[in-house]
Structures are given as structure tokens and as C-alpha cells.
Amino acid sequence: MSDKTLAKGKVLVVDDNPQLIKMLSAILRGFCSVSFATSGEEALQVAAKQQPQVILLDMQLPGMDGFETCKALKSSAATANAAVLFVTAHSEADFEVRALELGAVDFIAKPFNPAVVTARVKTHLLLAAQTEAMRELIERDSLTGIYNRRYFDKQLGGEFTRHRRQALPMAVIMLDIDHFKLYNDGYGHVAGDECLRQVADILSSGIRRPGEFVARYGGEEFCVVRAHTTQEEAAKTGVYLCERVRNAVIPHEFSPTGAYLTISVGVVSFVPRQGMALQDVLECADQALYQAKKSGRNTSCVNSFD
Template sequence: MDDANPASSILIIEDDPDTIHLLSTILMPLASILFAKDGETGVRLAEQHQPDVIVLDQQMPGQSGQETCRILQANPATRECSIVFVTAHNRPGDEARAFELGARDFVSKPFSPVVVTARVRNQLLLKQQSDALREMANIDGLTGAFNRRYADHQLEHEIRRHQRQGLSLGVVLVDVDHFKAYNDHYGHQAGDDSLRAVAQALMASARRPGEFVARYGGEEFVVVLPHSDPDDMDRFGWRIIETVRALAIPHDQSPEYGQVTISAGLVAAVPGDFGVRDFLEASDQALYDAKQAGRNTYRTASLEVT
């Protein structure tokens, strides 16, 4: 990692401008650099950018480094960031306390550039390995989409984030039409192939940052669309119906269309008091309506305070 890796990022939270400049100069060859001069700003940047490593000053006015670390560790969006404490104090117990708070390493001031570089580089490598393992655990082995565990966790995170921001979140449930009949007629291998093709078509349609597709059941998928309003959902609904239809996968057991098609239920709303269950129930009802309307189409639902 001698050259900067644009895919990796380091957040420096430090109140001293000279130390920020020095650390930025030292660490710039490793990754892109962000910085904040206080704990509150650092927490906001960490949640927004989710850096790989956070270099955190333990002693800061206002919100201390220790309190900042506690907040970062309590937030699911920043819990996986590797925190390296930097402090001018080296009192007995400081290092143990840092690790108790969730830090991954500890550097004392005045620090050696060689030591800081080595320790942060090591944390970047460990974070990359951890991310790779976590991603493998979150991927559905058949389709390559995310799995249900990831979808439930990430959907909950997105709902909380959109609640704070007051923005509209979109959720889509997708079901492959007459899939049992397809499996019975063509065999499970062909069924698996068709699920993979549909999953790839859905993933190709989820284009914007933060959008993701997960396999939620046997032939059911969920799509989460951050910052999406009802107009966005209409456009997405038509897109996925047409994209799957364009695959032109023969389905002799589909009485309506003779090829593999999908039905979709969509909902978009500012979460407010709504939770995961509310979004999924609304999109499931819309999916049922799409099935009743003849399949190979989508329907939208609304979430309203009753």
C-alpha cells in the first residue's frame, strides 16, 4: 500500500491544526484523507463517509475523544470503523482504557511517522480483510445478491437515517411469476439459472449509490432505494419489469406471457414513525395487488399515519 488507495479513507479527528497537517502528510500515501477539528463534526463525517480508519485524539475540548469513541461504537453505521487513538498522555491505564472503548490501536505523542504509518497501514489491511469476510457472509450464494440478514440490518439502518434526515425511502418487493411451475417443468438447475438472471437484472437496475438488491426468500427479492420519492418508484417499477421481460427466458407454464416475468410492489415514504415491518407490509400488499392485476406489472402503496 505504498500508493494512495482511492477506495480507502482515513478520518482524522484532532483539535490541533498542526497535528492535523502532520498526520495528513504522513497518511496521505495510504488513502484519501478527511479531517474534523472536534468530536461532534467527526461523528457526522464518520456517519456520512464511513471511513476505514479513524485517527482520534483522545484529549479534545468539548466532546472528548473517549466520548466520541463511545458514540462511534454505538452507531451501526460507524461501528466497523477501525479507531486508532492518539494522545499526548501516556498514563498507566490509558492504553487499556482505549481498548475497552473499542479502539483497535493506540499511539502516543510525540509520535514517529514510521510508527503511525505502520500502525494505520496495518489497520487498513485488517479492515479490508474484515470487509471481505463480512461481505461474503452477507451474500446469497446462489444469486450473488445480498441475503436476507443483510437486507434486514441495512433496511433498519436506512430507515433510521432517513428519519433523521426527513427524506423519502423506497422499498420494493419483487416476486418471480409462476416460479414453482417453472421449477417443476424445467428442473431446479434451470430454476437456479433463471433466479440468477433475474437477480442480475435487478442489480443492474439499482444504479445509484446506496441502492441494493437482496434475495429475501425462494423467488422473492427486496430492493432498497435511498432518497426515492413516489415518482422515482414509478420509474424504477417500469424499469425492472421491462429489464426482466427483455431477458426473454422461455416459460411454457406461464399462462399469460410464455416467458419469465416478475411482479413488484413498491412503497416510498418519509419513515417518520414507520419501521421495517411497516415498509415491508405495505410493499407486500402492493405486490399482491400486482399479482391480482395479472402479473408482469407493478403496483405502488403509500404509508400514512393513521
């Protein structure tokens, strides 16, 4: 594992002993980013914000003890994937069994050996990096490099739940490259693949806010999810994305719509509520996309979701 990769690793130390925090800081700061918390409650807040790959957790903490903190960390979607290592003087089998059952992955014995701490933390940072790389492979479209349908389905469900809990609006936008079959037939499949990559880059570079993402939905169709977005804002986004693709002036001499590549866009904005089905939302966006195509393409249409 390279020093550059390790430097991206984040470790959270949870302990109420200033001396131990100082010692662990001296060991870890040489190869990763380190943050600290002195209680279980503070650990949950810091971990949710910092998203550490590794958490060194003391058993004896004020308020929530190590077991309670570990359980809470593993129960939260924001911190469930972090590797929890108990730093403890306990070596009884019952202690280790309970810790493992709660989601811990390793132990560092007190008094600790700096070489052992370094080796174990580096091992779990490496595992985290490998897991993230594998996740990227699984969730990325191999042709365009943007997110794929698998990621879209999973992430849309998460955003839907979050917005329902907060009673806030969000938007789903479906986009289709106009006359892409004619482009493929006219320029060839190699050029068609490059066209898909160009459009993916144009769309993804225009969507950057937290909670927003672009995914390849299938073939020449893409989807955009926008967080905290009203219908008016979503409508503007649809027009904006049309303009971005049109202004890229990608030649399409085989298109009946114009001399350059264009897209059609279907937009729906809604506040998720109990009993609302995601499939109905997608169908609503698809209907708006159909209307855009029916209206002559190279345009964006908005559909209301009741």
C-alpha cells in the same frame, strides 16, 4: 495485504498541531488515503462524510477533547466501526483503560516512530478489510451475489428509522418471477439457478441511487427498497422493473403468461411514523404483489398504506 487493498484504505488524522499533521501525512500517504481534522467537532463531520477505517486521534484538542471525540465517534452508526488509535504522550494505565472503555483499539506513543505508525495503521487497515470481506459473505446471497434476507431486514430497519426522523416517504417493492416452478421443472435446476442470477443482475443494475438496494427475499422472490420515493415515483419504478425483465427476452416456453420470462410486482410507498410496524408494511407490499398475480401477472400493482 496487497498495495492495491491498502490504497483503498482511508485514515483520518485528528490533531491541531500542523507539524504533527505534516509528519503523519508524509508517513501515511505512501500507502493509503489521508484526511485531516483539527478539532473534535470537525473530526465528526469529516468522519461521517469520508467513512475512514482508521482514525488517529490526539488527546489534547480545542473544544471536545480526545475522550469526548472518541465517545461521539463510537456512538454514531456512521463511524462506530472505525478503529480509533490515540496518538498521545500519556502512558498511564488509567488513561489507557479509559480510552479502551470508550472504544479505542490501540495507541501510538509520542514522539512517534514512523515504522511503528506504519505497522499499526497497516494492521488495522488489514483488520478492517478482513471484517468487511466477512460482512460481505454474511450479507450476500451465495447464488445471485446480491444482498440476502439478513441484510434486507437490517437495512430496511435503518432506512425506516432514517425516513421517520426526516418525515420523508420511502418505498418497498416486492417482486416474484412468474411461473418459476414451471421454469425449473421444464429447463432443470441448473438453468433455474442461472435464471435467478440473470433476474438479480437486471434488478440490481436498475437500482443505483444512495439508500436503495435489491435483496433476494427467498426462493424466486426479490425485494427493492427505495429512499425518498413518493407513491407516484414508486409506481413508475414497479412498471420500469417489469419492463426491464420483459425486455431481457429470457425464453420461458412453459409460461402460460407469454413466451418470455416476466415478473409480478407489488409496491407500497409510505412515510414512516411512530407506532408503524415494518411487518405491516411488508404485508401491504405482499398484498399488492398478490393483486398483480391475480390480475394476470407481468404487471405492477400499488397498495396504499394507511
